[in-house]
Amino acid sequence: MSPDGLPTVQLPDTFDVLVHPAQALSGELRAQPSKNYTTRYLLAAALAEGETRVVGIATSEDAGAMLRCLADWGAGVTLVGDDAVIRGFGAAPSTGTPRAGVTLNPGNAGAVARFLMGVAALTTDTTFVTDYPDSLGKRPQGDLLEALERLGARVESNGGRLPLTISGPVQGGPIQGGTVEVGAEKSSQYASALIFLGPLLPLGLDLRLTGQIKSHAPLRQTLDTLAAFGVRFSASEDLSRISIPGGQKYAAGRVSVPGDYPGSAAILAAAALLPGEVRLGNLRENDLQGEREAVAVLREMGADIVREGDTLIVRGGQPLNAVTRDGDGFTDAVQALTAAAALAVGETTWENVSTLRLKECDRISDTRRELEGLGIHATETADSLSITGTGKIAGGITADGHGDHRMIMLLTLLGLRAEAPIRITGAHHIRKSYPLFFRHLEDLGARFEYLPTDTH
Numbered sequence: 481m482s483p484d485g486l487p488t489v490q491l492p493d494t495f496d497v498l499v500h501p502a503q504a505l506s507g508e509l510r511a512q513p514s515k516n517y518t519t520r521y522l523l524a525a526a527l528a529e530g531e532t533r534v535v536g537i538a539t540s541e542d543a544g545a546m547l548r549c550l551a552d553w554g555a556g557v558t559l560v561g562d563d564a565v566i567r568g569f570g571a572a573p574s575t576g577t578p579r580a581g582v583t584l585n586p587g588n589a590g591a592v593a594r595f596l597m598g599v600a601a602l603t604t605d606t607t608f609v610t611d612y613p614d615s616l617g618k619r620p621q622g623d624l625l626e627a628l629e630r631l632g633a634r635v636e637s638n639g640g641r642l643p644l645t646i647s648g649p650v651q652g653g654p655i656q657g658g659t660v661e662v663g664a665e666k667s668s669q670y671a672s673a674l675i676f677l678g679p680l681l682p683l684g685l686d687l688r689l690t691g692q693i694k695s696h697a698p699l700r701q702t703l704d705t706l707a708a709f710g711v712r713f714s715a716s717e718d719l720s721r722i723s724i725p726g727g728q729k730y731a732a733g734r735v736s737v738p739g740d741y742p743g744s745a746a747i748l749a750a751a752a753l754l755p756g757e758v759r760l761g762n763l764r765e766n767d768l769q770g771e772r773e774a775v776a777v778l779r780e781m782g783a784d785i786v787r788e789g790d791t792l793i794v795r796g797g798q799p800l801n802a803v804t805r806d807g808d809g810f811t812d813a814v815q816a817l818t819a820a821a822a823l824a825v826g827e828t829t830w831e832n833v834s835t836l837r838l839k840e841c842d843r844i845s846d847t848r849r850e851l852e853g854l855g856i857h858a859t860e861t862a863d864s865l866s867i868t869g870t871g872k873i874a875g876g877i878t879a880d881g882h883g884d885h886r887m888i889m890l891l892t893l894l895g896l897r898a899e900a901p902i903r904i905t906g907a908h909h910i911r912k913s914y915p916l917f918f919r920h921l922e923d924l925g926a927r928f929e930y931l932p933t934d935t936h
């Protein structure tokens with residue numbers, strides 16, 4: 481429903497968006513449910529014996545991808561209002577493990593694909609395909625596949641990429657577990673996948689994370705999920721060693737999904753960039769999502785943000801200044817904060833962000849190109865992105881959304897502050913993580929037009 485109580489118009493399946501410049505943003509929103517906790521809780525629920533109610537799940541495509549794959553694998557999936565009730569593989573009438581010989585399609589969801597690839601080591605012949613060959617199909621899976629092979633699984637892949645097939649129980653019987661190394665430099669999702677698998681193996685897993693470990697925050701969210709389902713583990717402070725005793729069970733029960741910081745970072749940045757007062761609720765202070773740091777970064781840039789309980793209040797339109805920060809701790813907020821950087825005084829640098837090249841698009845080079853197209857100076861190194869802020873964005877151009885929800889959020893924010901409208905291609909890909917993004921901004925006073933697109 482829109483704020484005046486009228487039913488909102490359904491967006492077309494595919495669309496470009498025309499972002500009109502905005503004078504101000506004001507109003508109150510409730511942050512959407514966390515994508516990363518939704519995927520984790522749904523998976524852990526499916527691995528439990530019995531029924532688990534996951535309260536308030538995300539409605540994003542990635543959440544849908546996890547629900548679809550779990551159902552295809554044999555878990556019971558029932559949606560009740562905003563909740564999902566999941567009957568685990570371990571509960572009657574299921575067989576205890578995911579079904580054999582199933583083809584799973586996780587869409588464009590990297591975390592979903594990788595978490596399920598870990599669990600696939602319990603199954604015979606699980607095949608992973610994607611209808612996003614130019615996005616998820618290009619993302620590397622080798623570090624995880626090699627770790628699974630070292631544990632005894634059989635893997636066939638397209639050069640370490642999808643499509644691929646995993647079988648755990650090979651001639652020597654089911655895989656047992658033990659000590660295994662996994663590369664952690666390209667993505668934390670490989671280690672998270674093994675963490676989900678570990679408790680279900682007879683010997684558990686003693687994980688050694690190799691290389692410069694990236695994205696510690698989502699790793700901690702995975703461990704937090706294990707704890708929420710009664711699974712024991714121990715981890716070194718730097719997360720380079722994680723030990724999970726074997727033969728454990730995930731305990732079924734009830735878990736509630738917290739608010740989503742990565743998507744909310746875009747709303748907070750938009751609110752900081754325009755006059756007006758925005759209140760964003762459902763964002764708990766003590767939360768392991770690294771993108772919570774976006775609040776501190778925006779404040780350091782000069783934004784006026786105060787917290788009242790779970791609500792953040794932004795009084796926007798303050799002048800912003802450039803910062804230099806290690807962006808790895810808030811990887812999914814870097815695009816949103818880049819919008820703030822593009823309109824700040826001075827040069828902002830996001831350091832240690834090499835993993836951004838391996839997301840839905842190359843979030844370093846593709847972002848630099850889109851910024852330059854809008855007249856904003858940006859430079860890159862292998863693992864950093866620098867942006868020189870500008871006082872004025874002319875707009876009046878078409879920008880490429882690169883099929884990447886976070887690129888679409890960045891370009892939208894720039895459009896709100898441009899002199900003339902900006903068209904963003906393939907803007908429907910916003911649904912991967914934040915289906916209500918445009919609607920939420922409309923509720924704050926922004927204006928968009930949804931136009932037919934050539935991009936699929």
Ligand SMILES: O=C(O)C1=C[C@@H](OP(=O)(O)O)[C@@H](O)[C@H](O)C1
Pocket residue numbers: 516591666667668669672694695698699811812835
């Ligand atoms: O574990 C997760 O749910 C995620 C981990 C991060 O990826 P990397 O570990 O590849 O940085 C993040 O970017 C992604 O959106 C979700």
Ligand SMILES: C=C(OP(=O)(O)O)C(=O)O
Pocket residue numbers: 588589590591592812839840886913
């Ligand atoms: C990179 C992202 O997700 P994933 O890796 O799960 O595809 C994201 O949400 O920005």
